Amino acid sequence: MLVLFGATLRALPRIFRYRRNLAEQLFEIGNASLFMACVLSLFIGGVLSLQAGPLLTQRGLGSLLGGLVGASLAKELGPVMMSILIAGRIGSAMAAELGSMRVYQEIDALRTLNIDPVEYLVLPRVVAISVALPCLLVFSLLIGCAGGAFVAAFNADVAVSAAAFFNNLKTTLEPRDIIHGLIKTFLFAVTVGVVCCNQGLDTMGGPRGIGRSVTKAVVNSIVFILVLDYVITRMLLPFTKASMAGGF
Amino acid sequence: MTSAKTVESGVAVRVRQLRKSFGSQVVLDGVDLDVHPGEIFVLMGPSGSGKSVLLRHLIGLETADSGEILLNDTRIEDEGVRDRFRLAMVFQSGGLLNSLTVGENVGLYLSEHRLKPAVEIERIVQEKLALVHLGPKDSLKYPSELSGGMKKRVAIARALVMEPQVVLYDEPTSELDPLVAVTVGREIVRANAMTRATTLVVTHDRDLAFGIANRIAFLSEGRIVAVGTPEVIRASQDPLVHRFLSADFTRD
Numbered sequence A: 001m002l003v004l005f006g007a008t009l010r011a012l013p014r015i016f017r018y019r020r021n022l023a024e025q026l027f028e029i030g031n032a033s034l035f036m037a038c039v040l041s042l043f044i045g046g047v048l049s050l051q052a053g054p055l056l057t058q059r060g061l062g063s064l065l066g067g068l069v070g071a072s073l074a075k076e077l078g079p080v081m082m083s084i085l086i087a088g089r090i091g092s093a094m095a096a097e098l099g100s101m102r103v104y105q106e107i108d109a110l111r112t113l114n115i116d117p118v119e120y121l122v123l124p125r126v127v128a129i130s131v132a133l134p135c136l137l138v139f140s141l142l143i144g145c146a147g148g149a150f151v152a153a154f155n156a157d158v159a160v161s162a163a164a165f166f167n168n169l170k171t172t173l174e175p176r177d178i179i180h181g182l183i184k185t186f187l188f189a190v191t192v193g194v195v196c197c198n199q200g201l202d203t204m205g206g207p208r209g210i211g212r213s214v215t216k217a218v219v220n221s222i223v224f225i226l227v228l229d230y231v232i233t234r235m236l237l238p239f240t241k242a243s244m245a246g247g248f
Numbered sequence B: 001m002t003s004a005k006t007v008e009s010g011v012a013v014r015v016r017q018l019r020k021s022f023g024s025q026v027v028l029d030g031v032d033l034d035v036h037p038g039e040i041f042v043l044m045g046p047s048g049s050g051k052s053v054l055l056r057h058l059i060g061l062e063t064a065d066s067g068e069i070l071l072n073d074t075r076i077e078d079e080g081v082r083d084r085f086r087l088a089m090v091f092q093s094g095g096l097l098n099s100l101t102v103g104e105n106v107g108l109y110l111s112e113h114r115l116k117p118a119v120e121i122e123r124i125v126q127e128k129l130a131l132v133h134l135g136p137k138d139s140l141k142y143p144s145e146l147s148g149g150m151k152k153r154v155a156i157a158r159a160l161v162m163e164p165q166v167v168l169y170d171e172p173t174s175e176l177d178p179l180v181a182v183t184v185g186r187e188i189v190r191a192n193a194m195t196r197a198t199t200l201v202v203t204h205d206r207d208l209a210f211g212i213a214n215r216i217a218f219l220s221e222g223r224i225v226a227v228g229t230p231e232v233i234r235a236s237q238d239p240l241v242h243r244f245l246s247a248d249f250t251r252d
């Protein structure tokens, strides 16, 4: 996997040559995931308001809800949920496509044509997913906050007006929180892309192998996302406001 | 269809004591083979004897455990071999990219390596497709819309676009009806006559083998057990070759 990552990195300067493949992949990702991302974000934002809202309101802290929802979405739930969504929706498709190309000798055929499968197939996919996923995060953040505000305003137990919600959101959420989320998302995206392509290229044993590869690609991606999430959060901690020294 | 041809300049393929095992299974057990420049050389042998594995070694998709493969006098694993020699392979299943049209598949080598401008590529693609009796309409189709025989012909066209000095065919007529099989056999001979490429064909099809070969070899249990012109092979006393050539439904 690291080998594939290295090879992809080395091929990166040649991405311009593969802009057609790249555009195709980007379109594919947008097409396949925008609607799902929209629904998912709306409800995640909503449920955050629903869980935290009553607790804060009871203690007279309802005005803090906007910042809480926004920060949770930007730094944690947005990156993780969007990456998992993409692993399930796009990563699986990548593993299946490359797996079937492997099984049906398309990859071998490429190599006999002197075309490097990493450059031709993996590079555009990894780059596309790394570009698309951070964009998806921004999109998800907007929709998620709207969902949070909606629940905050219309749920009787929360009863925080949309104006108060967004006001607090604006004062609490800083650019660096969003950058924190974007960095995470980008690293998750590269991971999902490399893990899934690697799994696809490694497919063995006929059509049944494709199924196995897809399952492994998605499961491994999710495990990597969650482990990396902790590691990255820990590493980015010194750069956040609330940093405290030392420990895990 | 047999054509005794004089050999001009071209690429000789030599295999020396090639060995390959997968796990504990020995597949190639010291294969020696000489394919002369420009000839059509047919490799026959029982299923599972390692014919496809041998081809995959020749094109560089597998690495041998020991032994060597030479193109003229250059070892295939040497630096820059791929620049000096153009090798093409026609896979048993065609190996066409399903996400590309027939035309894009055929032109892929030229377009990916930026060897020609787009207009020129289009012209070459149509020319090669015409060689295998496919028209401009077919070039817009996707591989999933083709029959097995058409896929194979497209794969041949794609190989010819490389203007290869060595062409490898893996079971070019399996899964084909006799008429299409004959067509494909003729294409192989025609392409060989035109390009003078050294041609290695793996097949079970006795009619094809004796119809097109300059020489035939038999591979069995990882070794070459017989080599020679079709006449020599037909007269071979080797029990395997004899059984292989005389097997028929009406006799026991």
Ligand SMILES: Nc1ncnc2c1ncn2[C@@H]1O[C@H](COP(=O)(O)OP(=O)(O)OP(=O)(O)O)[C@@H](O)[C@H]1O
Binding pocket: B022, B027, B045, B046, B047, B048, B049, B050, B051, B052, B053, B054
């Ligand atoms: N990648 C691989 N891993 C393990 N074993 C393999 C692999 N490729 C081939 N083999 C084994 O090598 C042997 C020879 O296979 P090969 O495909 O060369 O046979 P073949 O002579 O082409 O047969 P056929 O005429 O049926 O195509 C088989 O027993 C096969 O199981």
Ligand SMILES: [Mg+2]
Binding pocket: B051, B052, B053, B170, B171
């Ligand atoms: Mg075979």
